[in-house]
Amino acid sequence: MEPEPSLPPLVEPGPPLTSAERERWSRHLLLPALGELGQRRLRAARVCVVGAGGLGAPVLQYLAAAGVGTIGVVDADEVELSNLQRQVVHGVADVGRRKVDSAAEAVHRLDPGVRVVTHHVRLDAGTVDLLADYDVVVDGTDNFPTRYLVADACARLGLPEVWGSVFRFDAQVSVFWGAPPAGVPGVGLRDLFPEPPEPGTVPSCAEGGVLGAMCGQVGSLMATEVVKLVTGTGRPLLGRVLVLDALAARWSEVPVRARAVPAGGSVPAPAAVPGCAVPVDAPAVPPAVPLVAPRELAAMLDRRDRGAEPFTLLDVREAAELDVVSVPGALHVPLARVLDGSGLGAVPADRPVVVLCRSGVRSEQAALALLAAGRTGVAHVDGGVLGWVDEVDPTLARY
Template structure:
């Protein structure tokens, strides 16, 4: 068993109200009055007030973490409420950090909440992290995960990482300079990011709502253990959870040999393949706006509209007259076989990214009349048919 010294020194004595509130913690020998004072004195930054951040923030607030920082630039959407339990119907349209702050203060008025509505960027991350004892990362994209990892290394801060997708989740703790030379970082687990098309977000691939609670509970537990110096932290270990099989697996993480030291923060969008260099950019793809498509439909001059989303997405909402042909390595060839090389083609997906890739393949196959539906089905719902469902 590996133990680490407490991350935080004990703070001020507890008030009578705090003793009453945290009495069930105080009864635990490993926590007690001193441990609760450490929790009270802790400053924890949670990145994202979404699926993982929501239950994590609630549990840390309930536990008495004295200062909670929240960074999130997004606003509450109706589709968030299936899993982001810190928000309510009344929060829709509100900044997530403000919704979360209000919920935290309703749960525990003793907590100080600091909010940040700017996107986390390399030029501010290290300084921001330096203000806190511990970082919790529940973001759903690889660019931010690598940024958090590298900034924590430069700021010499431990962080708890969690990830969810559909029915599966992962959790670990990374701390490059952990006492005893046992430190690891996220690059030891994932030296390189996967190709963007193999790393869909929750908005693209979906997530089982209650999975968030399972993973966030582990993240919160690890945070309290690090703060108080109790138990065996998840440094060097990855917990993988499968909700369908109700199975937890523990996998060892080893230090990557010959890894390059992180000395500065870089361009993580490009590193993760989201901003390829200009000479590697895909060929230009013509576009059609949803308003132009609506006009064509009204004039009975409809193009062949091919929707390359998955069938479950199609069931949520689809554009009248569209033909479903889910994206696959051969879908471009299948489209040409079905409609001919000279067909007036418009390709659509959720927001325009997958359809753009299909358009590029069609252009390479010498299809002269192909356009990408700009903004995809989401733009259609927003600008043309707001009475339809969205996701």
């Protein structure tokens, strides 16, 4: 593959640096490829970080430390205790707070002079155009719908996008830009993965876990790509995907080019990108399977324990998830074994079945598979284990 050409600086230089600023960023000024002019570009830059989570946290810290003048933070969630294993802009005192507020405070601890714009919104078709106010977008999101929404918006708005994904011990990083300067071929997320996978077919971080320290590796690299784009330094990851195997301590590189669609046809999608990426907590369509409220399930279990109203509580999560939190008296059959039929024999056919997962998405899939196999009396738990923790036993762990 031919080396990618260098790109011109994305941002015009801001005002001359003050003496305090020259001291603060002196290590940048010593770099011939960056220098004072590059630092002034960083101070004039407007960067939007979508997601203040595992990847967004180190990106925000290093962009603030690098001197980026305006940083937008987009996140609709609040800090949870399980976030702290990897989302290092938040602390114990921030649990329950809006992530955008906690992240803004962390940025200002590094540099009070950074203009932080908080967007406490969940991006959708009506809000995604807020990205137009920025020079470059960083995608640190954790679900496929938002990833594709951001990528499509960046392509439409002509914005470069720094993209990363993490899952378990693996990660991917790239730069997408549908309209780079003349002479440089454009490439986007859909050139790598034309369509998102079906919900539930790729596990999420909440289901499979992620090595927290790896988020720092990947987020720092993403921040480096932003600096390169803003200042025109080096060659960005446009047209390349870096793939990390953290267990083997190995980075590899995969080339990416714009995918031509045959006349009258379509390009088959490659395997789904790993990452904290399945919308396991996305709002569901009107339920096709009856719902059982967590408190109702507790009453059913109590009656079952007293010998009345026998039923099977079927937990379709992965085995490792049961080590975090479990509901007593459940039969465990992972979702994959329900969907392929290999685990159906373990589910008694002579009594009703109530299916349980983390949040209610996988349980509905399993319930539908049971109904398709001819089972009757099938329902699933509204809100899953998270609902059980919230409504029945708050002493248990959320994840």
